[in-house]
Amino acid sequence: MKKIICRELAKFDCDFEAIGETSDEVTDKIFTHAETIHQKEMATMPEEGKIRLVEKMNEILDKQEPLTNL
Ligand SMILES: [Zn+2]
Numbered sequence: 001m002k003k004i005i006c007r008e009l010a011k012f013d014c015d016f017e018a019i020g021e022t023s024d025e026v027t028d029k030i031f032t033h034a035e036t037i038h039q040k041e042m043a044t045m046p047e048e049g050k051i052r053l054v055e056k057m058n059e060i061l062d063k064q065e066p067l068t069n070l
Pocket residue numbers: 006007012014015016033034037038
C-alpha cells in the first residue's frame with residue numbers, strides 16, 4: 001500500500017490522502033486532486049516547483065513497500 005498526504009508535497013494546508021496499491025495509482029490520485037482542489041496554486045506554480053514536487057513524490061513512494069510482490 002502506498003500513500004501520500006497532500007501536505008507532504010507542497011505547502012498546501014491540506015490533509016488529503018492519496019492511497020493506492022501502486023505508485024502510478026497514487027500519482028494519478030494526487031494529480032487529479034491537485035488539479036481540482038489546488039487549481040489556482042498549480043496554475044501559478046513555476047515549472048521548477050512542479051518538477052521538485054514530482055521528485056519529492058517519487059522519493060516518498062520509493063520508500064514505501066508495495067502491497068504485493070507479483
Ligand atoms: Zn490538497
